[in-house]
Amino acid sequence: MRFDVLTLFPEMFQGFLNTSIIKKAYEKGLVETSVINFRDFSTDKHRTVDDTPYGGGGGMVLKPEPIFEAVDYLVQDLPVRPPVLLMSPQGEPFTQQKAEELARYSHLIILCGHYEGYDERIREHVATEEISIGDYVLTGGELPAMVVIDSVSRLIPGVLGNENSATLDSFSSGLLEYPQYTRPAEYRGYRVPDVLLSGHHLRIEQWRRRQALRRTWERRPDLLQTAPLTEEDRAYLRELERDFDRDE
Missing domain, CATH: 1.10.1270.20 (tRNA(m1g37)methyltransferase, domain 2)
Structure with missing residues (x-):
């Protein structure tokens, strides 16, 4: 499985990608990740990625050009365009069933937003689906992206040491997990x-x-x-x- 993450804050992923299960999956060659700053694809000398919304209103909106260009760069040599996931509070609630669906792909592109929102053309013409991890407000899409990567990676064969672990976790059977105990008795x-x-x-x-x-x-x-x-x-x-x- 390959994950390409587009974000304005690549440094947020350093600890996440270099610890625990994700690090081991990378070392085994089962998961590959690239974290790309889409500011690098800005088309003006100031490397602008956001602007004020048409029609007025507060906040800033992410411009279409950097994200369109970044996704085009990632898919230019691919025979099949992978799913492009937009992390958004307006998206489909992320569930174990959704994680299992996404784990069937070999490549995912994840867009992390910031500021007031996305230019609607990104939703309409770049993203294939929008995903929300809950009904609350976050600063950006980086934490939701990590949640998706972690949850999906666990389902890739060979990532977990015990192949039964993923199927026994809460929600995998549609139920919460039963109580667990270990030594001493x-x-x-x-x-x-x-x-x-x-x-x-x-x-x-x-x-x-x-x-x-x-x-x-x-x-x-x-x-x-x-x-x-x-x-x-x-x-x-x-x-x-x-x-x-x-x-x-």
Whole structure:
């Protein structure tokens, strides 16, 4: 997977790209990244990338020329134009499902905005889609871009040491992840659930599934509307609801 990031602040990515999973993925040759300052593609002597909006209003708007030119440079020798993702609060909410969709590509271009917004022609004629990581305001698109790169990279075969890790994470199954424990079996009087020490794999899997269902039901019940549930899952959820009603 190759990620090309267009930003006004390339230095923000130095620590992110040189630590942890992303660094290891790069060393294995599984992920390649380039971070490009699109100011370098400005067409005037002052290297201007923004201007006041037509029609008035506060703030500055990113000009089309530098971003058009930067993307043209990145795709000029490619047989197929890769997806161009615009990091924007107006975009599609970023989900695990979206990460899995993007992980099917071998190349992504990510645009990081700043100031008041983008010239609309960038949205219409450069970006193939817009992505938002949440309903809140950030200074720019750099942090959202890192979120996308991290989430997508984890899904590339070979990036994680344990190939099961990505499929067991929260949201990968449509549910929140079940509780995890490690040694020691008892600490300050707090014990690991006996079932996890039993060595009985079928019971452990059943416990984990029910714990994931319970945690999702308690914390993110909205996820249950789309999660793939078995009849046994649904029966357990009905049991949880009956117990809750009795307690009320």
